[in-house]
Amino acid sequence: MNRPKAAELDRNRGDLTAQQLAHLLGGWTENRGKLPERLARALRQLVELGELAPETRLPSERALAAALVISRATVVSGYELLHGEGWLSSRPGSGHWIARGESEGRTRSATTAAFPWQHRLAPPESAVRYPPGVVDLSAVAIAASPVLSEVLATLKAGDWNSVTQEPRYQPLGWPQLRQAVADQCSKRGLPTAARQILITSGAQQGLSLVAAALLQPGDLVVVEDPLYPGQLPVLRGAGARLRTVPVDADGLDIEQLTSIVKRESPRLVLVSPTHQNPTGSLLGAEGRARIAALAGETSALVVELYASADLTLDVYPIPGPVASIGNAESMVVIGSLSPLVWSGLRIGWIRAPEHLIASLGHAKGIADLGTPLLAQLVATRLIERLPDLARHRNHELAARCQQAMALFKELLEDFDVRRPAGGACLWVGMPAGDAGEFAHVALRDGVAVLPGQLCSARGAHHDRLRVAFACDPTFLHIGIERLAFAWADYRRHAH
Known part of the structure; x- marks a missing residue:
């Protein structure tokens, strides 16, 4: 069954059936706590994620209980919790409705408050910033490589004039850079001409352009779970319906991906087989070949997010894009120079038919x-x-990763921390508790981490944290020390 869009529910108030809501709730019982608390939390997250629009009427307690195969008393208690928090409102004879917003007394959950991702995308005057002195391990912000300074020092007036005297806009990109990127794709096994390259202002814009050009409201998009959280505002902003496929330390679940794509015919399939964010996983050769084959067997366009591919901690040579295996005409590749050079150099690219x-x-x-x-x-x-850039960056990241893992072993030994194949963050398992609530405590104690719920289109991974390790070693040490202090604080108050 296709997921109903929040926009549709808003237009057709009262049309949300118990079966539709049960589908949206998915694995809600995976939450911690008593059943009414789990149900209330799952419904709250659907509102926060935009799946349930304000003024959507919920099914009756009896109907939802039947759809979820639970007692009516559980649904009654769950609804009562949400009424008490201001998330639901009642109308005589009309049941329960999603409240209009914070004006009705609703407050953001600890998850949203702990990591103001959406506020970072808002206008500066309304942005929520971390207090001074907070160590930010929530964002993968990478400092400039010394190679950047070396390259800047070699540029002469004639070099600058070659672009400053350009009389036209270049929406597709500067021809010389398009050719250079095309040559790199070809070297990695994907024959590419400059006319197949579009230069973007970073990989994030690359995804935004794909969504703007190729998606219509209501289109189905398959995404990974967990995923890079920057995907969610882009895809939801385009009105896409999202279906998730699990990712673990070995990469994407190919069996589930194949089943979903063949059964539901999505418009786009977004995959990150090389150093996936946040898990850092690297999909094996068989899985990569099956993605390439799937691209040729269905009408879906496969979009490979290749921006973190060069950030390797273990594997050389780095695998080329999946499109290099075959069916490149049914695939788009989004890459970026920023992870190797500097987060402030917003240069990315799209390789497409x-x-x-x-x-x-x-x-x-x-x-x-x-x-x-x-x-x-x-x-x-x-x-x-590029060879110099990769050598410097990966040597640096390997040292930071080792430092972070050693600190977790020393200070937070009960946490599940595994070395990723690549990338710049750890996907950390908590021994107990809720990641959103803990992230809120950690922020009070001076360190920001990303709760796992924000890396999921369905609000899952309550027991996971994304911890970036690309920052200065001193700040990394201080940040994880503060995280250990926050954990002791969190556990003390939990008991």
């Missing part, structure tokens, strides 16, 4: 007319130094 580049370029022109040419000039020179 030529017939899609025109519509993607149209979306790019609407977005910003083109990525700054000066940055593209620098990126073109940096690509010539």
Whole structure:
């Protein structure tokens, strides 16, 4: 059954059936606590994630109890908890409704308060920022490589003039950079011409352009679970319905992916087989081959998120894009130079079939007319130094990862911490408690981490934290020390 969109529920108030809500609730019993508390928490998260729009009427207690195969008393108690928190309102003879918003007394949950991701995407005047002195281990922000300074020092006036005298906008990208990226794709086993490359202002914009150009409201998109949280506002903003496929330390569950794609015919399938964020997993050769085969067997367009591919801690050589295996005409690859160079250098790229580049370029022109040419000039020179960039960055990240894991072993030995194959964060398992609530306590104690619920389209992973380790070693040490202090504080109050 297809998931109902929040927008549809808002337009057709009262049409949300008990069966539809049961489908939306998914694995709600995986939460901790008594059943009414689990149900209330799951419903609250559906509202926070935008799955249930304000003024949506919920099914009756009896109908929902039957759909979930639980007692009516459990549903009554769960609804009562939400009424008490201001999430639900009642109307005489009309049952229970999602409240209109915080104006009706509703407050954000600890999960939302602990990591203001959505507020980071809001206008600056309304942004919520961490207090001074907080060590931010929630964001994978990477400092500049020394190679960047070396490249900047080699650029002469004539180099700058080559772009500053360009009289036209370049929404598809500076031709020299498009060719350089195409050459890199070809070196990795994916034959590519410059006309198949679109330059973007980072991988995040690459995904935004794909959504803007290729999605219509109501389209089904298959995403990983957990996933990089920046995907959610983009896909939800495009009105997409989301279906999830689990990812573990070995990568994407290919059996479930194949079943969903063949059964439900999604518009897009988003995969990160090389150093997935947040797990850092690397999918094996067989799984990669099956994704490539699936792209040729269905109408779905497979979008590979390749931005973290170069951040390897274990495996050399780095696997090429899945499209290099086959069926490249049914696949899009989104990459970025930023992880190797500097988070502040917003240069990414899309490799796509030529017939899609025109519509993607149209979306790019609407977005910003083109990525700054000066940055593209620098990126073109940096690509010539990719081996140096990768050597420096991966040596640095390997040391930071080892430091972070040693600190967890020393200070938080009950936490489940496994070395990722790549990337710049740890996907940490908590021994007990709720990640959103703990992240809120940790923030009070001076360290920000990302609760697992925010890395899931269905609000799962209550027992997981994403902990970035790319920051300065001193701050990393302080941050994990504070996390240990916060854990002791959290456990003390839990008892």
